Amino acid sequence: MPGGARIRPTILTSVALACGDDRPGLTDAAAAALELIHCASLVHDDLPCFDDAGERRGKPSVHRAFSEPLAVLTGDSLIVAAFETLARAAVADPARGVELVGILAQRTGMPGGICAGQGWESEARVDLAAYHRAKTGALFVAATQMGAVAAGQEAEPWEELGARIGEAFQVADDLRDALGTPDHLGKPAGQDDRHxxxxxxxxxxxxxxxxxxxxxxxxAIASIPSCPGEAMLAQLVTRYAQKLVPVSILHPGE
Amino acid sequence: MPGGARIRPTILTSVALACGDDRPGLTDAAAAALELIHCASLVHDDLPCFDDAGERRGKPSVHRAFSEPLAVLTGDSLIVAAFETLARAAVADPARGVELVGILAQRTGMPGGICAGQGWESEARVDLAAYHRAKTGALFVAATQMGAVAAGQEAEPWEELGARIGEAFQVADDLRDALGTPDHLGKPAGQDDRHxxxxxxxxxxxxxxxxxxxxxxxxAIASIPSCPGEAMLAQLVTRYAQKLVPVSILHPGE
Structure with a gap:
């Protein structure tokens, strides 16, 4: 699996660091588990019955390279591997581990996770806000909440930051689609307009x-709960925003 | 989802009962989680790229009734729901909960779970023992081990009982296929011979x-670890065997 940007685990570990990160082994496992779920969603989204994508990150997609049955099983196994990774690391702190399993499941499955989000695409009428919240936003909420819980903090105050980052990700994606070049995007531009x-x-x-x-x-910045690394997190969100939208778009003339 | 036989959760709760079952809420969640994984495997096994089955338990299969994309997502969500069910119940006993998540994941994913077992079907040469052990046996081992762990016992001594029940299930299935009538089976007889x-x-x-x-x-009976309900479990295995193979086949003339 070629690397990808690993945005979700980066956010997760940043939030854990901002909260003191007293169990780094658990944080690492949570970050890996979250990325495994994201990878599972890419393998299944590429299937012929969804996007029918022949390539992913510059390589043949899993079903193209290894057959459709093995792509279905690969996605299934990546989902399972996510929870297995959490379970293995959680021996050191079972209470946090169980909460991490619960959050990851809630933001992956139905009715509030990325599976539900993808399911909206099969509906004749779509609640666009609910669709984006589930399909794109859910794993960003998982990122902030799992980072906090891995470091021993409560999940709930971190939901808004994750949701806002997910929204920003969506709007930035729309802007890049409208303004970017294929070179910036790694995929054809103007797809939203065209379709x-x-x-x-x-x-x-x-x-x-x-x-x-x-x-x-x-x-997003205003929503960051008070914690030792609050200022560091605010900087991270700003830097992350600049990565999302190339400087030339956010600040024309620079 | 029509009921099915629910053999795996029955074994799980029987082992937990034999071990004292001091946390029945956790046992119930473990049994439900195991059956959710089994259901997920049925939904994905029925997909066009695997068995292409139009019916399951006398009803249209999920992809036939609701489309292939929704069947893939249903299977994914059932896997996730299994772990979510465990996480919710595990709040009462996080240490056991984390161990249950680990066992269920190990017997579901790769390289030792039912996903690996199904994967063997895509290989040109198949190690038949490894194939049956993973495809059929894995969830029976999960059943005995999760029952023991839900009741506070060690998992390891219960592996052999699960593996033996899985083997018996496979041989009984072969016998029913060779000798049974479609009426007994709920599916056409003689399929192994024909294919x-x-x-x-x-x-x-x-x-x-x-x-x-x-x-x-x-x-199987000899392998039952010593526990308060040892005799009850031995009876259960015998009764279960009689269910697997109709009396008329096991004891001709009765």
Whole structure:
């Protein structure tokens, strides 16, 4: 599996660090588990009955390389491996481990996880906000909440930060699709427009979408619960935003 | 989801009862989780890229009724629901909960679980013993081990009983396929012979396979670890064997 950006585990470990990270082995396992779920979703999303994608991260997709049956089983096994990874590390702190299993399951399955999000694509009428919240947002909420829980903090105060980062990710994706070049994107640009897909740029215009992204990021930073690494996390969100949207788009002229 | 026989959760709760069952809520969750994994495997096994089955338990299969994308997501969500069910109940006893998650994951995923077992079907050459052990045996081992762990006992001594029950299940299935009527089976008889599939009856003959089944059941009973409900479990294995193979086959003339 080629690396990918590993954004979700990076957020998870950053939140754990900001909370003191007194069980780094558990944090690492949580980060790995979250990325395993993300990889499972990519393998299944690429299947012929979904996106029918022949390539992923510059390599043949799993079903193209190894057959459709093995791609289904690979996705299944990656889901299972995520929970196995958590269980193995949780021996050191079973109470936190059980909570991590619960959060990861809630944000992966139905009715509030990425499986539910993907399921919206089979519906004739889609609640777009619920769709984005589940399909894109759920694993970002898992990232912030699992980072906090791995470090011994409560999950609930960290939900909003994850949700806001997920929203920002979505708007930034819309902006890159509308403005980016295939070179920036690693995939064809202008796909939303071409397929008439609703997105932030078509709804708000470019300036409107940029303003919306800034608002979301401001809200994300304001939502960070008080913790030892609060300032560090605020910086991280800002840096992360600059990565999401190339500087040339966020600050024209720079 | 129509009921099915629920053999695996019945074995799990029987072992837990034999071990004292001091946390019945955790036992129930473990039994439900195990059956959810079994159901997930049925939904994915029925997919067009595997068995392409239009019916399951007398109803349209999930992909036939609701589309292939939703069947893939249903299987994924059932896997996740299994671990979520365990996590929710494990709050009462996180140490046992984490061990249950680990055992269920090990017997579901790769390289030793039912996903690996199903994967053998994509290989040109199959190690038949490893195939049966993973595809059929793994969830029976999960059943005995999870029952013991839910009741606070060690998992390891219970592996052999699960493995033997799994073997018995396989030989009994071969016998029913060779001797049974579609009425007994709920599916067409003689499928192994028709497809040239290796099985205990073609390898050992009917009498040989019956002898093998009796040997396995004797071994299963002998392997039961000493526990308060040892005698009750031995009776259960005997009763279960009679259910597996109709009396008219096991004891002709009765």
């Amino acid at each position: 008439g897909r609703p997105n932030a740029v078509s709804a708000l215009g470019i300036d409107g979408a940029m303003g919306r992204l800034r608002d979301i990021l401001g809200g | 040239g599939r290796p099985n205990a009856v073609s390898a050992l003959g009917i009498d040989g396979a019956m002898g093998r089944l009796r040997d396995i059941l004797g071994g």
